[in-house]
Amino acid sequence: MQVIDGDILAISRLVYELCGLTLDASKGYLIESRLGDIAKTAGCANFAELAQKARSADGRAIQTAIIDAITTQETLFFRDQSPFDTLQYKVLPDLIDARAGTPFARRLRILSAACSTGQEPYSIAITLCETLPDAALWNINIQGVDISNAAIRQASYGHFADIEMQRGMKPHLMTKYFQREPGGWKAKDELRAMMTFSRRSLLQPIADMGPFDVIFCRNVAIYFDAPTRRELFFRLADRLTPDGCLFVGSSECLVDLGPRFAPRHHCRGTYYQPCSADSNVLSFPTTGPLSQAIASLASCR
Ligand SMILES: C[S@@+](CC[C@H](N)C(=O)[O-])C[C@H]1O[C@@H](n2cnc3c(N)ncnc32)[C@H](O)[C@@H]1O
Missing domain, CATH: 3.40.50.150 (Vaccinia Virus protein VP39)
Structure with a gap:
């Protein structure tokens, strides 16, 4: 699924509210690669619709999936020593x-x-x-x-x-x-x-x-x-x-x-x-x- 006009604003607002992460216009690839499957599974035609669904009364599970996917969990033992x-x-x-x-x-x-x-x-x-x-x-x-x-x-x-x-x-x-x-x-x-x-x-x-x-x-x-x-x-x-x-x-x-x-x-x-x-x-x-x-x-x- 490709990012289209209006998607980045809708998703970046949601992500900012959910976890404080800032996604600017250059992050379209990140939205596509990390949230594409979630949008498909939720039956959304685009990412703006995904954001809307996540905000709905029964959007809790989608919010959780978005947070898990969009956050960068890179870590290692004794990082930086x-x-x-x-x-x-x-x-x-x-x-x-x-x-x-x-x-x-x-x-x-x-x-x-x-x-x-x-x-x-x-x-x-x-x-x-x-x-x-x-x-x-x-x-x-x-x-x-x-x-x-x-x-x-x-x-x-x-x-x-x-x-x-x-x-x-x-x-x-x-x-x-x-x-x-x-x-x-x-x-x-x-x-x-x-x-x-x-x-x-x-x-x-x-x-x-x-x-x-x-x-x-x-x-x-x-x-x-x-x-x-x-x-x-x-x-x-x-x-x-x-x-x-x-x-x-x-x-x-x-x-x-x-x-x-x-x-x-x-x-x-x-x-x-x-x-x-x-x-x-x-x-x-x-x-x-x-x-x-x-x-x-x-x-x-
Ligand atoms: C790059 S990892 C850092 C892990 C570890 N502190 C380290 O330095 O190896 C960033 C972590 O921050 C978490 N994170 C992002 N936004 C967060 C928030 N608003 N509250 C709590 N954790 C958050 C992510 O889920 C991710 O696991």
Whole structure:
């Protein structure tokens, strides 16, 4: 099915409202290739009719299919590596030192926002287990959210095909944290026990979530327009603890969003900490015993 006059406007408005993604006139090929089958199955003569059907009272299933098809779920284990090194060798030791002796010692809350099929939150969980040998005794929750039903289904089941495992999963971690299943590998219960997944749009209010010690929100805001991106990161900053840390994608940067986000650098990794409106960064001690011990062990790779 080919895109005709009026299709792009109708579909791009719908997609923007459903998930915040912007599709301009140059994206006709994307609409054809990703939504063509859905339009055919729904018995629509063109894409404008598909948009209309999706908006109708019984258009929920079509909306879900459109979201699953139009979103880009590209992801891999330990994507870009440096955020996971920074988490392991800097952020976690600092948090653990800062929380020692408080009621929040041994408690970690982490959000993987736009987690796709789960490779990011599973990489976070493995990083935690590799950092904290007694992780099972900790009160840890890694929450994965994504707008795509299909992605969240795979993430919560925790099954990854061989080809997905070959993208970023180190062999010794694969056999340690996954077990063989027909067609791929399934995450072991000890990993899955620390994770929860839900379908959720980042455009919706998130005030009921968190607070989180660490938020990963990578490679999704690049698809949003400037006001949507800005608003999203401000809402995420509100869901961080004062000493919490926010990781964004390797091609993303928050300096244009002003002093609310203080960049922190560790080796090749960058993360952001929230600043209160009237003060400098609410920093936490970074020279505690665990930080020092781990810093002396870890070299920047
Ligand atoms: C390119 S993937 C990034 C996955 C992972 N964060 C990473 O960096 O590897 C983008 C994900 O954002 C999700 N997404 C797009 N719009 C969204 C929204 N409004 N709310 C939540 N998730 C969204 C898509 O479904 C997709 O899984």
